[in-house]
Amino acid sequence: MRQYQAPKGQSTVDTLPEDALLVHQYALLNPLSIDAEDWADLPCEPLLTPNVNARPHLLPQLVRLNEMPKDARLALRERIERHRQRGVAFFCALLGSHAPAERVARHLMHHLEQRRQGDSRYWWLRFYDPYVFRHLCWQLDAEQMDVLLGPVHAWTWPDDDGRWHSQRHQSSEAPKVYHLFLSKEQWQCIDRLALLNSTLEMLVLLAPEVEQNAVLWQWVDNLLEQAEQWPLPEDDDRQLYAEQAVRFHPRMHDHPVILSCLKRAREPGMTYTQACADLDDARMMDLAAELDDRDIRKEAP
Numbered sequence: 001m002r003q004y005q006a007p008k009g010q011s012t013v014d015t016l017p018e019d020a021l022l023v024h025q026y027a028l029l030n031p032l033s034i035d036a037e038d039w040a041d042l043p044c045e046p047l048l049t050p051n052v053n054a055r056p057h058l059l060p061q062l063v064r065l066n067e068m069p070k071d072a073r074l075a076l077r078e079r080i081e082r083h084r085q086r087g088v089a090f091f092c093a094l095l096g097s098h099a100p101a102e103r104v105a106r107h108l109m110h111h112l113e114q115r116r117q118g119d120s121r122y123w124w125l126r127f128y129d130p131y132v133f134r135h136l137c138w139q140l141d142a143e144q145m146d147v148l149l150g151p152v153h154a155w156t157w158p159d160d161d162g163r164w165h166s167q168r169h170q171s172s173e174a175p176k177v178y179h180l181f182l183s184k185e186q187w188q189c190i191d192r193l194a195l196l197n198s199t200l201e202m203l204v205l206l207a208p209e210v211e212q213n214a215v216l217w218q219w220v221d222n223l224l225e226q227a228e229q230w231p232l233p234e235d236d237d238r239q240l241y242a243e244q245a246v247r248f249h250p251r252m253h254d255h256p257v258i259l260s261c262l263k264r265a266r267e268p269g270m271t272y273t274q275a276c277a278d279l280d281d282a283r284m285m286d287l288a289a290e291l292d293d294r295d296i297r298k299e300a301p
Contacts, residue, residue, distance in 0.1 A: 008170045010137060010166065010167050011165070011166050012163055013164050014162070014163055015162060015163070015164070016080065016158075016164050017164075020156065020164070021077065021094070022070065022073060023096060024095055024096045024154065025065055025066040025095065025096060026063060026065055026095040026101065026152075027065055027091040027093065027094050027095065028060055028061070028092040028093045028108075028128045029044065029061045029091055030092050030128065031057060031059070031060075031061060033088055034088070034090060038079060038083075038090070039061070039063075042061075042063050042068075043068065044061040044062065044064070046060070047060045047062060047108050048109065049109050049112050049113045051122045052113070052124070060108075060128045062101065062104065062105050062108065063091070066101075084162060091158075092128045092130055092133075093130065093133065093155055093156060093157040094155075094157075095152045095156075096154030096155075096156070097153060098153070103151055104150075104151055107150040108128070110179065111125065111127065111150075111179070111180055112124060112125060113125075114180065114182065116182075117184065125180075125190070130157040130158060131197050132193060133167075134159070135189070137167055137214065138217065139186055139189050140186070143171070144180055144182075145167065145169075146175050147175045147178065147179070147180050149168075153168060153169060154166050154167070155167045160204075188225075189221060192221060192225070192228075195224060195235050195238060196224060198235075199220055199239045199242050200216075200217065202239065203216075206247060207243075210246060220242050223241060223245050223246070224238050224242050226241070227242065227272075230262055230265075232262075232265060232272050234271055234273070236271070236273050237265065237271055237273055240272060240273055240276065247284070248285060249287075249291050249292070252284075252287070252291070255287045255290065257279075261275040261279070
């Protein structure tokens with residue numbers, strides 16, 4: 001796996017800076033994750049889009065931090081930390097922007113609803129969710145990210161370890177277009193995000209020594225795509241396929257034993273998980289060692 005390098009315009013700090021709530025003018029809050037009484041006192045605006053059928057108080061909220069007194073803004077750190085200890089992000093993101101709230105809200109609402117080529121339906125793009133935005137940082141090209149940011153010059157979001165990441169515009173020039181257009185391939189990646197995130201969560205438990213970064217995330221996404229193409233129709237099977245490569249060997253699925261399991265999974269009534277049921281961790285490590293031995297023999301003069 002190649003060494004990770006942060007994308008242009010992106011930075012990371014271990015903890016939320018002391019002045020973060022002062023230098024960011026807005027924040028995003030997901031009311032589906034936070035109890036109503038914990039944000040009822042905040043100046044908020046629901047991101048209500050034309051084609052969504054939901055109550056405003058259940059939609060993502062744009063919090064106008066710049067309307068709050070300094071002491072009140074700084075006091076929000078306690079709420080952020082309290083929710084972090086419970087495994088919940090109080091704010092999905094902090095937004096740095098000198099644009100008025102109306103413009104920021106309009107831009108965000110404009111991009112929440114997306115159209116796919118050849119499809120008349122509207123699709124909800126959850127870019128406000130940090131578990132989605134972290135992947136958009138490697139799925140979108142530089143111009144697309146600048147379009148998504150729009151009037152926001154700094155988009156800062158938390159991760160599970162308490163670190164905060166910030167994405168800024170990658171070009172000093174204004175984008176040539178003002179709406180985000182996603183390719184078919186990008187939509188396919190987005191459609192896999194739920195499975196990708198659940199697989200990454202499992203790898204945190206099963207392979208804590210593997211660093212969680214965009215290189216791993218892209219690799220796991222590629223593995224899930226490979227599993228889909230076999231085809232392995234069940235999410236559990238695709239997740240197992242990806243876990244095997246990450247935990248034991250990048251070419252795990254080239255081993256004849258694993259290939260046999262993949263072929264058995266095509267039989268009626270059989271799943272890949274069932275086909276691999278007899279392969280415990282010790283057996284998988286033996287198979288990985290056999291692949292390494294084969295590589296050594298190939299390299300020998």
